[in-house]
Amino acid sequence: MIVTFLGTGSGAPTTRRNVSGIGLRFLQAGKWWLFDCGEGTQHQLLRSPMKISQLDKIFITHLHGDHLYGLIGLLASRSLRNGEAAPLELYGPPGLDRYFRAVMETSPVHLQYPLELRIVSEGVVYEDDEIVVTCRMAKHRVPSYAYAVTEKEKPGAFLVDRAKEAGVPSGPLYGALKRGEKVTLPDGRVLDGKDFVGEPQPGRKIVFSGDTEPCASVRELAQAADLLVHEATYAYKDKELAVRSGHSTAREAAELARQANVKQLCLTHFSPRYEDEEGDFTMEDLLAEAQAIHPCTQLAADFADVPVKRVRMTEGSAEACE
Numbered sequence: 001m002i003v004t005f006l007g008t009g010s011g012a013p014t015t016r017r018n019v020s021g022i023g024l025r026f027l028q029a030g031k032w033w034l035f036d037c038g039e040g041t042q043h044q045l046l047r048s049p050m051k052i053s054q055l056d057k058i059f060i061t062h063l064h065g066d067h068l069y070g071l072i073g074l075l076a077s078r079s080l081r082n083g084e085a086a087p088l089e090l091y092g093p094p095g096l097d098r099y100f101r102a103v104m105e106t107s108p109v110h111l112q113y114p115l116e117l118r119i120v121s122e123g124v125v126y127e128d129d130e131i132v133v134t135c136r137m138a139k140h141r142v143p144s145y146a147y148a149v150t151e152k153e154k155p156g157a158f159l160v161d162r163a164k165e166a167g168v169p170s171g172p173l174y175g176a177l178k179r180g181e182k183v184t185l186p187d188g189r190v191l192d193g194k195d196f197v198g199e200p201q202p203g204r205k206i207v208f209s210g211d212t213e214p215c216a217s218v219r220e221l222a223q224a225a226d227l228l229v230h231e232a233t234y235a236y237k238d239k240e241l242a243v244r245s246g247h248s249t250a251r252e253a254a255e256l257a258r259q260a261n262v263k264q265l266c267l268t269h270f271s272p273r274y275e276d277e278e279g280d281f282t283m284e285d286l287l288a289e290a291q292a293i294h295p296c297t298q299l300a301a302d303f304a305d306v307p308v309k310r311v312r313m314t315e316g317s318a319e320a321c322e
Contacts, residue, residue, distance in 0.1 A: 004049070
């Protein structure tokens with residue numbers, strides 16, 4: 001899985017950063033999901049490796065404009081470019097359905113594909129054979145949800161060489177052993193499948209905070225995550241502004257990540273006040289503030305990719321901080 005940032009700024013777009021939009025790419029499946037859809041997201045897609053026709057699901061964290069106002073345009077463009085009319089699922093907080101209907105009634109868009117809109121509440125919002133998506137209420141000025149995407153554990157690899165050494169004939173017995181079953185060989189020996197399967201492969205976990213003050217619900221959702229994407233609108237020196245607007249500081253996001261035993265932290269949703277490289281407090285200072293608490297921290301940038309590897313790294317390892 002690869003997280004690709006389409007917008008990493010807060011409030012309004014700037015020359016360096018668009019407003020919120022984050023892609024989660026499933027390379028083997030040939031699909032991707034979108035978390036939030038600020039104004040201009042579809043323009044950002046034109047400069048990204050993701051195709052609008054392969055968009056499978058959209059998750060909206062809350063209904064502030066910098067996370068929402070690009071939605072209808074993107075849905076309309078998908079109709080124009082998707083000849084196969086692949087279905088699309090849209091998830092979001094209460095009110096998203098009213099917003100969608102109001103826009104459609106005022107400026108109708110004839111979608112050329114099935115769209116299923118689902119209003120979320122805390123708990124599991126999506127699940128299939130491989131992945132489960134859960135959400136928790138964050139702490140913001142309006143109802144806002146954080147989402148966790150968690151892969152289910154995969155069975156360990158079948159140890160073919162060990163089976164050959166044990167004299168197991170290839171065929172149905174291989175399949176039974178791979179499933180962990182006990183089998184009886186022609187010579188009467190009984191083998192236990194668990195002795196011929198490697199260690200299970202733990203699934204990856206990625207958490208998207210949305211807009212939030214530091215809160216227990218997001219910390220609990222992010223527990224042991226491989227990657228936490230957390231907003232850091234302000235530096236700690238501007239904590240008063242963060243409290244007033246319902247946002248987090250970089251230091252607070254790092255403290256939450258440390259408490260949750262998060263392996264990688266990626267900060268996003270930055271105020272433009274820190275973009276001046278010659279200013280009193282810069283983006284480098286913002287990063288240093290977080291890394292002093294959680295060393296495996298990086299700053300998101302528009303069009304940046306953050307791969308999340310399948311193998312879990314030990315906490316604090318160099319590879320985990322790449």
